[in-house]
Amino acid sequence: MSGNPHPPDPTLPPPPGEAYLRLINRISATILAGGDLDAILDRVVDVVREVLEVERVSIMLVNSLTGNLTIRAARGIPRELWSSISIAPGEGIAGRVAQDGMPLLSSDIAKTNLPAQGGDRYRDNSFASVPLMIQDRILGVLNINNRTEGGPLGEADLQLILALAALVSLAVENADLMSSAVTLREHFRDVLRELQHGVVCTDRQASVTLCNPVASRVLGIAPDQAIGRALQTVLPPALRALVHTMIQECRERKAHALRELDLPIPDRPGESLPVRVTLGTLRDAAGEVDAVVLVLEDLTLSREVAELRRLDELKSNFLAMVSHELRTPLTSIKGAVHLLTSGAFENAPAQRRDMYDLLQKNTERLISEINNILDVNQLEHRTLTIFPRPLDLSALLRRMGEALAPSFQEKEITIDFDLPDETPLTGDQERLSQVFRHLLDNALKFTPRSGNVRVWIESDGEGEATVHIRDSGVGIDEANRDKVFAKFFQLEHTLTRQAGGNGLGLYIAKGLVELHSGTIGFLPVVGQGAEVAVRLPLTPPDAQPPAAEPNEETK
Amino acid sequence: MADKKKILLADDEEDIKAVITLFLESKGYQIITAFDGLAALDLARSEHPDLILLDVMMPVVNGFEVCTRLKADEETRDIPVVMLSAMAQSESVDKGLAAGAVDYIVKPFDPSRLEEVISRILKS
Structure with a gap:
């Protein structure tokens, strides 16, 4: 090592000696030996002190929050002092180096106008302070003070120290990148774990690389069993062909593919989960499909x-x-x-x-x-009760016709009854009258002046009778044939009144017919008008009140 | 009273039409009536009433639409329209006024109030 105490000629750095190469080798090996950054830097300062034969070595790094330099590894400075040392940019030697990004060297500290590092605590004869940098970014400062043997630090030492600083900078940068990568990965994993959507990712070969808990639940497969397997083998049968199609679609259209379906729930036969499946592909620089990302969204809540x-x-x-x-x-x-x-x-x-x-x-x-x-x-609320008794449906309809005759005459509408002499049936007289009164009222309302209405009973002789009421009115669009039984159907669709009436009548009629275990519906009609058919069992299977067989359609 | 003010009343409820007609006739107005929106539009053009009372829920063309069409037509634009409706929600009132009605009376109403509104509009 150079024993020259005088300022060297900076234009002619001496060729690196064997000892220097050995040192660089050792430092490289130290850094490459791995471990966390603190362990690496600790070994580095040890080697540097030993080889350069100096009293103190410290590596200070820029604190990302304060911007100040703090000691991360040192020899010759008691550890309990480390935390008390915080140097602002521009402050002292290290601060100045960090600010300017230029090394400072003094072979005789007494000749500089810089304050001695560490104040009066140390009696230094020389120091080298070099920035730790990656490109223009300052990571910290490497400080070396006071050679104990072989004279003060000189220009030749500086070259070696700069080389060391470059190695340390790489180690620091590497550790930073590593730790951001780890943080990012953990963050990503946390987000995926907390996400209410299922996420499955694959690599280029369509093997699963990621499957978060929701996806695992929806697909019915443990996450660790999914990883590494072919996507198609992880999917339930209901999704296989679909996902295949979606991948094709995604490739062709270079856009997300989206589907909604009811997915059978694993282990719960007969039950299904409404799911929105979104499939996207990731592409490499050449635009080739690189990976598949499958997102499964549980629609239960949004549907509710x-x-x-x-x-x-x-x-x-x-x-x-x-x-x-x-x-x-x-x-x-x-x-x-x-x-x-x-x-x-x-x-x-x-x-x-x-x-x-x-x-x-x-x-x-x-x-x-x-x-x-x-x-x-x-x-x-399914609390409506009927009181079925034997009655004659033909007679009931005839009486109704007589009662309504004046209204029909007023509109010059003819009404014809084609009924068997008797149609014995068990039902609630009041409630069935209510049903047919409403249906006949409707026929009257919807049929223009001078039209006609026909009422007949069809009996199949097998315990059922069907009452047909056919008018020559405006009729009902095929699309609305079932909807007219909804509450206030008229208003829901238009403010324009189609006919009088309150919109509750057909809804109630349907409910009452169903309480009699019958059905009601409008039939397709050839020509003008509407035809409603009320099918009633001659004897309801359960002539008791409705609680036993609640009708599903009365909502 | 040779110079009776002519009022067109459009409503599909026969009873309401009868009662309002009797009431307004007793107050010295001449009343013509329409059963649906289309008839109301035709009568507005052919009869040039001084004021139109419009129901909302009517067959063929609803009252809002009738009002909008009246206001879009050069011939009927200046005839004041009062909506007379059992649709009591504020959105309906807003819709009526937006369609160009000068007032919106919610059914059921006090007949005297109807007369007040009519005479105020016809005086101005």
Whole structure:
């Protein structure tokens, strides 16, 4: 080693001696020996002190939070002092080196105007302080102080120290990258573990490289059993062909593929989970498909929320409609009462009579509307009770026809009954009358003046009778044939009134027919008009109240 | 009263139509009636009423749509429209006013109030 105490000629660095090469070799080996950064740096400072024969060696790194230099490894400085040393950029020798990114060397510290490192604690004869850098980024400072043997540190030593600093910088940078990679991986794993979506990733060969807990639950496979296996073997049968198609689609369209399906739940036969499957492919620089990312989203909750919203809206619509239907007869009642009490018909008894009739009719309508609301409520809570007794359906329909005859005559609509003399049946007289009254009312409403309505009974002789009511009115679109049985079907679709009526009638009729274990529906019609068919068992299988067989369709 | 103000009343409820007609006739107005939205549009054009009372839920063309069309037509644009509806929600009221109605009366209403609104509009 150089024993020259005088400033060397900086333009002519001496060729590295064998001892230097040995040192660099040792440091490289030390760094490559691995371990965490603290262990590596600790070994480094040890070797440096030994080989350079110096009193103190310290490696200070820039604290990423404060920007100050703090000691990460040192020899010759008591460990208990390390934490008390924090040097701001520009402060002292190390601070200046860190700030400027230039090494400082003094072979005779007394000749510099720099304060001695460590203040008065040490009596140094020389020092070298070099930046630890990767490109222009300062990582820290390597400080070497006070050679104990062979004279002060000189220019020749500096070359060696710079080489050492480069090695240490690489070690520090490497450790940083490693630790960010580890942090990132842990973060990624935590996120995937907490994610409410299932995620499955594969490599280029379609082997599974990742399967998070939700995916593992949805697919019914343990995560460690999934890793390394071919994607297709990990998927349940319901997904295999689908995912295959989605991968093709993804490749062709270079966009995500998306599907929703009900996936059978593993180990729970007959049950299924609504799932949205999103499939994406990762590409390498050449645009080749590199990996597949499969995301499985459990739609149970969002479907439930959507269903609740829909029900809430239906309820609001129902209330608005009920309000409308109660307000309408009340408008006539309020107007008529005003006219009667204001004495407008003092001398017009006929008009007064009309007003009383109108009051009577609208009061009845109001009561009927309130009964309808109560019926709907009871049907929905399955508390509506029927009282079946033997009755004659033919007679019931004939009586109904007689009662409605004046209304039909008023619109010049002919109504024909083609009924057997007798149709004995067990049912609730009141409730069945309610059903057919509503259906005949509808026929009357929807049939234009001078039209016709036909009513007949078809009996198959096997314990059933079917009542058909056919009108020559506007008819029902095929798409709406089932929907008309929903509550307030009319309002839900348009503000434009299709015909009078409150929109609850068919809903109630359906519920009542089903309580009789029957069915009701509109049939396809050739030509104009609508045809409704009510099929009733002659003897309901259970002539008791409804609790036994709740009907599924009354929602 | 040779110079009776003419009011077009469009409503599909026969009883409501009858009661309002009797009431307004007793107050000296001439009333013409329409059963559905399309008839209301035709009568507005052919009869040039001084004011139109419009129900909302009517067959063929609903009241909001009738009002919008009246306001879009040069011939009927200036006829004041009052909505008369059992649809009581504020959205419906907003919709009616947005369609160009000058007022929106919720059913059931006090007939005297209807008359007040009519006479105020016809005076201005």
